[in-house]
Amino acid sequence: xxxxxxxxxxxxxxxxxxPAATVPYLPLGQAPTPVRDLxxxxxxxxxxxxxxxGYGHGGWGGNKVRKLEWLLPEAQRRGARTLLTVGGLGTNWxxxxxxxxREQxxxxxxALIDQPVDDHVRAQLVRLRRSGxxxxxxxxxxxxxxxxxxLFLRHTTAGRPPHxxxxxxxxxxxxxxxxxxxxxxxxxxxxxxxxxxxxVITAVGSGGTAAGLVLGLxxxxxxxxxxxxxxxxxxxxDPPTVAGLAHRTVRLLRxxxxxxxxxxxxxxxLTLVRHWLGPGxxxxxxxALRAQHLADEATSLRLEPVYTAKAMAALLALAADGRLGTGxxxxxxxxxxxxxxx
Numbered sequence: 001x002x003x004x005x006x007x008x009x010x011x012x013x014x015x016x017x018x019p020a021a022t023v024p025y026l027p028l029g030q031a032p033t034p035v036r037d038l039x040x041x042x043x044x045x046x047x048x049x050x051x052x053x054g055y056g057h058g059g060w061g062g063n064k065v066r067k068l069e070w071l072l073p074e075a076q077r078r079g080a081r082t083l084l085t086v087g088g089l090g091t092n093w094x095x096x097x098x099x100x101x102r103e104q105x106x107x108x109x110x111a112l113i114d115q116p117v118d119d120h121v122r123a124q125l126v127r128l129r130r131s132g133x134x135x136x137x138x139x140x141x142x143x144x145x146x147x148x149x150x151l152f153l154r155h156t157t158a159g160r161p162p163h164x165x166x167x168x169x170x171x172x173x174x175x176x177x178x179x180x181x182x183x184x185x186x187x188x189x190x191x192x193x194x195x196x197x198x199x200v201i202t203a204v205g206s207g208g209t210a211a212g213l214v215l216g217l218x219x220x221x222x223x224x225x226x227x228x229x230x231x232x233x234x235x236x237x238d239p240p241t242v243a244g245l246a247h248r249t250v251r252l253l254r255x256x257x258x259x260x261x262x263x264x265x266x267x268x269x270l271t272l273v274r275h276w277l278g279p280g281x282x283x284x285x286x287x288a289l290r291a292q293h294l295a296d297e298a299t300s301l302r303l304e305p306v307y308t309a310k311a312m313a314a315l316l317a318l319a320a321d322g323r324l325g326t327g328x329x330x331x332x333x334x335x336x337x338x339x340x341x342x
Contacts (some may be wrong), residue, residue, distance in 0.1 A: 010069075011183040012176060015219070018257030023176070024073035028065050029055040029102060033183045035194045038331070040298045042319045047299065048194050050185060053336045056096070058103060059131075061336025063209050064096035067169035067175030072104050074173045080163035082107040082155045086144055088282055089114060090121035090306065091128070092335070093168050093206075098133035108133040108164060109155045111144045113234070115282030120304060141234055167235065168206025172252040173243055175212040182216020185330075189222070197224045199328035201315045203307035204272060205281075207237055209334065212243040213299035214270050218263055223267035224330075228272045229309050229314040232281045239270050276314045282306050287313040301333055308335045 002239045010025055013020045031109060033055050038047045057064035083101050087094040089112050096314050098108040110133050115121065128135060137153065138144040155162040166169070189196050200217075204210050210228040217224050230237050250263050278285035288309035295301040303309040315331055318324050 004146055005327075010180050011138075011187065012180050015126070015183065016253065016258040016260065017196040018259065019253055020254045021163070021171070023070070023253070024077055026069050026073045026104070027241055028069050029057060029061070033181075033187055034329075035185075035188055037194070038299050041295070042316065045319045045324060045329060046195070047319075047331045048197065048328055049303075049333055050181075050299055050330055051333045053302065053333050056100075056336060058096075059091075059099040059338055060092065060096045061338060062092065062096070063178070063332075063337070064093050064110040064169065065100065066181055067208060068096060068100050068175035068177075069180075070176045071165060071171070071174050072101060072106070073167050075106065075165075076104065076256070076297070078163060079160060080106065081157045081160055082109060082162040083165055084111070084151060084155055084162035085110045085165040085169075086113065086138075086167050087119065088112065090124040090282065094133065095124065095127055097133055097165065097169070098131035102132050107155075107157075109136065109151065110134070111136045111138045111147065111151060111157055112138050113141060113144060117283075118284070120153065120306075121282070128147055131181035145216070147204075166206070168208055170206040170208030170211070170245060172245070175208045175215070175249045178209045179219065179249065180212075182213050182219055182222075185223055186220035187216070191244075192266040195328045198330050199225050199227050199230065199324050199327075200330040200332055201227045201318075202332040203311040203334060204230045204237055204242070205232045205307055206235060206241065207242045207245055211242050211249065212271075212302035213261065213332075214243070215246040215249055218265065219260070226267065226270050227314075227318070228270070229276055229311040230272055230274045231277060231310050233277060237272065239267065242272065243270060257287070273314055273318075275312045276317070278310070283297025285310065285313070287317070291316055302335065302336050302337070308333060
């Protein structure tokens with residue numbers, strides 16, 4: 001059961017009120033999420049963490065909930081009864097979607113693509129089966145695409161086809177979740193909770209978190225560069241694609257009446273690195289496992305091997321090479337399991 005969240009206006013609506021009626025928002029977590037320094041992790045680097053792991057009052061948390069705060073009310077605005085989305089066998093995105101959609105009276109159908117099966121994936125499959133979602137084991141990207149017409153027909157209810165959400169919820173609407181988080185971060189910097197970071201490092205699985213961050217930071221007037229650590233080889237994830245998603249989000253807001261200033265996203269604002277992906281999505285790497293252990297020992301951050309440990313491995317290597325300077329740098333911790341769902 002999702003605990004009630006006190007109604008609040010998102011910072012995005014406060015700054016740009018015109019789209020409030022047509023870009024609805026459903027609070028699903030408690031903001032702002034905490035920031036803290038990590039003084040013992042990287043010698044010589046001023047390092048901070050914005051910890052999104054506690055975000056979300058339902059059965060799962062983390063960065064996916066930020067996207068659902070915008071995607072779920074948009075689906076309801078369009079009259080949807082069922083959501084159709086896709087992910088790997090251990091998908092955090094699919095689990096969060098199923099749990100939070102169920103609380104809003106929406107059904108969820110998940111097309112699941114194979115990934116390496118470890119203890120985390122096996123446990124996640126148990127959670128997915130308990131979530132109430134209808135699971136379709138389509139196995140590969142090509143088979144999922146081939147099955148799409150049948151999936152839409154299978155989940156059409158009373159003449160209404162399912163509302164499709166791409167993997168990770170990385171649409172212009174879903175991207176608003178991390179536009180909002182970046183504006184929240186700017187308010188924390190203004191309040192003196194942390195210094196303005198030179199870099200913010202985050203995992204990139206579908207692009208929406210990085211796209212929202214880079215757009216939100218520009219809207220807030222910050223100079224922080226987003227460093228996205230690519231962890232998925234099944235989607236096109238490069239700077240033009242992520243910047244393009246940010247610009248599509250700008251067009252969405254302007255089409256709904258927002259008076260946004262001119263926005264340019266250039267190479268000084270966004271870097272994507274791929275060297276820590278390993279053999280592919282979901283494949284653990286020695287560097288990620290070492291980073292996972294080090295973060296737990298030095299900072300008590302609970303990372304997982306698919307996203308956040310690879311992002312941390314990249315941060316450690318970039319810092320060792322001097323590519324982050326002396327900072328301050330910010331690690332965005334996005335993994336949000338719950339005690340009942342370890």
